[in-house]
Amino acid sequence: MSRTPSETVWFVTGSSTGFGLCLVEELLSTGYLVSGTLRNPDALSHLREQYPDRLITPVVDVTKPEQTRSAVAETVAKWGRIDVLANNAGYGLGGMIEDVPMEEVREVFETNVFGAIETIRAVLPTMRDQRSGVILNVSSIVGLVAYRGSGFYAATKHALEAVSESLSIELAGWGIKVVAIEPGPFRTDFAGRSYRWPSQRMAEYDELYEVVFKIYGNMNGSQAGDPLRAAKLMIEVSECPEPPLRLPMGQFAYEETELYVESIVSDREKWKDRLLATDYPPEP
Numbered sequence: 001m002s003r004t005p006s007e008t009v010w011f012v013t014g015s016s017t018g019f020g021l022c023l024v025e026e027l028l029s030t031g032y033l034v035s036g037t038l039r040n041p042d043a044l045s046h047l048r049e050q051y052p053d054r055l056i057t058p059v060v061d062v063t064k065p066e067q068t069r070s071a072v073a074e075t076v077a078k079w080g081r082i083d084v085l086a087n088n089a090g091y092g093l094g095g096m097i098e099d100v101p102m103e104e105v106r107e108v109f110e111t112n113v114f115g116a117i118e119t120i121r122a123v124l125p126t127m128r129d130q131r132s133g134v135i136l137n138v139s140s141i142v143g144l145v146a147y148r149g150s151g152f153y154a155a156t157k158h159a160l161e162a163v164s165e166s167l168s169i170e171l172a173g174w175g176i177k178v179v180a181i182e183p184g185p186f187r188t189d190f191a192g193r194s195y196r197w198p199s200q201r202m203a204e205y206d207e208l209y210e211v212v213f214k215i216y217g218n219m220n221g222s223q224a225g226d227p228l229r230a231a232k233l234m235i236e237v238s239e240c241p242e243p244p245l246r247l248p249m250g251q252f253a254y255e256e257t258e259l260y261v262e263s264i265v266s267d268r269e270k271w272k273d274r275l276l277a278t279d280y281p282p283e284p
Contacts, residue, residue, distance in 0.1 A: 005031035009079045011072065012036045013062055013119055014089030016043035019138060019186070022231040023086055028055060030235070035075040035082075037068075037089070062089045062115030065122070072122040081130055084238045085123045087116045088138045090156070092195035094212065097151045099202040105152050108196075112156035117163060124171075133176045134238045137164045141184045141253040145260050149212035161246075168245055179243050181234060184252030186225030225250040 010027055014020040015036030024036045024044070028051045036044055037060035044057045056078060058071035075082055090112040093104060120135060127133030142150055143157030161180050168178040195216065201209060230249050237243045248257045268275065 003083065006033070008083045009033045009035065009075065009081050010084045010086060011075055011082045011119075011123060012086040012088060013060065013115075014038065015057070016040060018088075019183070019227055019230060019234075020086070020088040022227040023088070023234060024055070026228065026231040026235065032235075033079055035071065035078075037062075037071050060089075062119060063110045065118040068115075068119050069122045072126070076126055082123050082126050082133065083130075084134045084136065085119065085127075086136045086138065086234065087119055087160075089115060089119075090138070092150075093153045093156075093198075094149050094195060094216070095152065095198035095201070096149060096205045096208065099200060099205060100152055100198040101200055104196075104198055108152060109156055109159075112153075113159045113163075116160055120163075120167070124176075127171075127176050128174045131175050133174075134243070135164075135167065135171075135176065135178045136234055136238065137178065137180050139164070139180045139182050141182050141248060141256050143180065143182055144248075145256050148208060165245065177243050178245065179237055180246050181230075182246055182248040182253055182257070183230060184225060184248070184250040184254075184256065185223035186227050186230060186250065224252065 005027075010023075010032055012020055012024055012027075012034060015024045015034075016038040020036070020038075021044075024034055024047065027034050028047060032054070034051075034055050035058060036047075036055060037058050038044065039059065039061050041057045041059055044055070048055055048057060056074065058067075058074050060067045060071045062068060072082065091108065093100065093108040095104075116137060120137075123133070123135075127135075137160050139160045140154075140157045142154035143161040146154035146158075164178050164180040167176075171178065233247070233249060237247060246257075248254050
């Protein structure tokens, strides 16, 4: 984008904690205009007092599309445009595929997938009219690689990856860029407060749960990733004329991406002859 920070409007969902909060703080400290949506506006009252002319905090639960549309309208009414959407609202859901109650599965999809899609649809008319814009969809390394005890959370991020890839093609004619942000473990509250476990657990999976709980317990508060550096990189990529479609952040995500690609290629090549043999034979 060629606009200066003081002319650039960001719309950030889930801005009260974690990546969202770090991003809002960094944006404000460097001169951007920010619409930071959240469910509890008091969480950013200190920033509103510090930046009264550059921050608004519409109340939004992303599972309620009417609130999202109202927040977008409020933002455009105030500043006339939206240059960057940071689709950050979401939470983690742990548990094994067999035992997580389906109601809880639907709830995480409502927030992480359908809430993100509703937000994208709400901002797109403005971005298309402008013929410019950047959409940053905060995915995860589990958007590529699913681990034990994270299948449904990973499924929501896999879905967001597919949405991002399709959007990047569909919106190219309007000059709108799309980036899937794929962090590994970062030192936010994600592995603690923002990660939920199923209300019911099957005894058959007790040993697996013990392993998973230990991993998350040891991880929480000691993750290698620095959320402030992640925020800076998200701002940098939003200003890039040709941003990458995927942005795996941190050493863990970088290495896991490499292993994932190697695994896909290895399976493909081992089965190459039989895979290709499923086509109709060539015409004589």
